[in-house]
Amino acid sequence: MLHIIAIRSGAAAVTPILKAMNDASPQTYSGFVAILGKPNVGKSTLLNQLLNVKVAPISPKPQTTRKSVRGVLSEGDRQVVFVDTPGFHKPADALGEYINRQVTEALADVDIILWLVDLRHPPTPEDELVARVLEPLLGKKPILLVGNKADAAKYPEEALEAYQRLLPGVEARMISALSQRDVERLRAEILALLPQGPFFYPPEHAKSDQSIEDWISETIREEVMKRLRQEVPYAVAVKVEEAAERENGTLYARAVLYVEREAHKPILIGKGGRMLKELGRAARKQLELFLNRPVFLDLEVKVYPNWRKDPEALRELGYN
Numbered sequence: 001m002l003h004i005i006a007i008r009s010g011a012a013a014v015t016p017i018l019k020a021m022n023d024a025s026p027q028t029y030s031g032f033v034a035i036l037g038k039p040n041v042g043k044s045t046l047l048n049q050l051l052n053v054k055v056a057p058i059s060p061k062p063q064t065t066r067k068s069v070r071g072v073l074s075e076g077d078r079q080v081v082f083v084d085t086p087g088f089h090k091p092a093d094a095l096g097e098y099i100n101r102q103v104t105e106a107l108a109d110v111d112i113i114l115w116l117v118d119l120r121h122p123p124t125p126e127d128e129l130v131a132r133v134l135e136p137l138l139g140k141k142p143i144l145l146v147g148n149k150a151d152a153a154k155y156p157e158e159a160l161e162a163y164q165r166l167l168p169g170v171e172a173r174m175i176s177a178l179s180q181r182d183v184e185r186l187r188a189e190i191l192a193l194l195p196q197g198p199f200f201y202p203p204e205h206a207k208s209d210q211s212i213e214d215w216i217s218e219t220i221r222e223e224v225m226k227r228l229r230q231e232v233p234y235a236v237a238v239k240v241e242e243a244a245e246r247e248n249g250t251l252y253a254r255a256v257l258y259v260e261r262e263a264h265k266p267i268l269i270g271k272g273g274r275m276l277k278e279l280g281r282a283a284r285k286q287l288e289l290f291l292n293r294p295v296f297l298d299l300e301v302k303v304y305p306n307w308r309k310d311p312e313a314l315r316e317l318g319y320n
Ligand SMILES: Nc1nc2c(ncn2[C@@H]2O[C@H](COP(=O)(O)OP(=O)(O)OP(=O)(O)O)[C@@H](O)[C@H]2O)c(=O)[nH]1
Pocket: 037, 038, 039, 040, 041, 042, 043, 044, 045, 046, 057, 058, 059, 060, 061, 062, 063, 064, 065, 066, 085, 086, 087, 088, 148, 149, 150, 151, 152, 175, 176, 177, 178, 179
């Protein structure tokens, strides 16, 4: 069974099973909740903490998340589908435009929005950009301003007020996603806000809607983001060409790491192949920890000239 976290683009496929379930217990509450904010404020960290499972990649670098990831939280008669969005920013290329589109599309059909900000610093023009995206939605659906990184902020109250001024009328609270401070309270608050409605995913199985291929490629890319510096990690796309279970129970996955220029190749591969080996090992460990069985990763590096600027290349590399 490879679909432990994978229910491919969910709701439609599972509707018949759930209909029967909902007929039996009509009093259920459910909703979609978007986690929105500029890059690097801790959106993916918060998603993983809310679910108590790691479903989204995290790194200290901005623009780690490129694709929206759905995470499913089921508790009793309530189900939340969280949508972790990529950091909203001023796009510099076709990839950047794709990323921002992921954000605005996610907003269209959610019930609740969590606007995450970094309390260590006052607002920047990128936070203002996010506030302008949210402005037309204020009053139409609940928007919660969530000041994150309270553990590391010098003047958290002042910072939170400054963010609040960007969207007057928005409700604000603070948390630390990293140290779990007030995450439980936020989870309870979200569950209480859910409108009545049917479950979208079978509660006992689903944690995320990622395919196994996407999950493997994001895990590898996370290790790339953590290890490489400056521009190079941003020039990397990971495509999983094959993911299959072997007879002995091992998960075998073959992935190609695409870089934009020939000069990136030796950096990603490292001296004597050390960098590639090390990041492959770290990704394998993460996958094994979650799947609880052996994983074999076969990694290869190839050049795809200027893929980030080329809409056709983006499609080929999985950014549809
Ligand atoms: N001190 C502190 N650091 C945090 C907290 N939450 C997240 N971080 C760190 O912030 C960095 C970015 O976290 P991510 O979860 O990847 O941020 P993101 O908003 O998803 O970033 P993008 O996907 O790039 O938009 C990581 O190094 C996290 O460990 C927090 O509450 N306190």
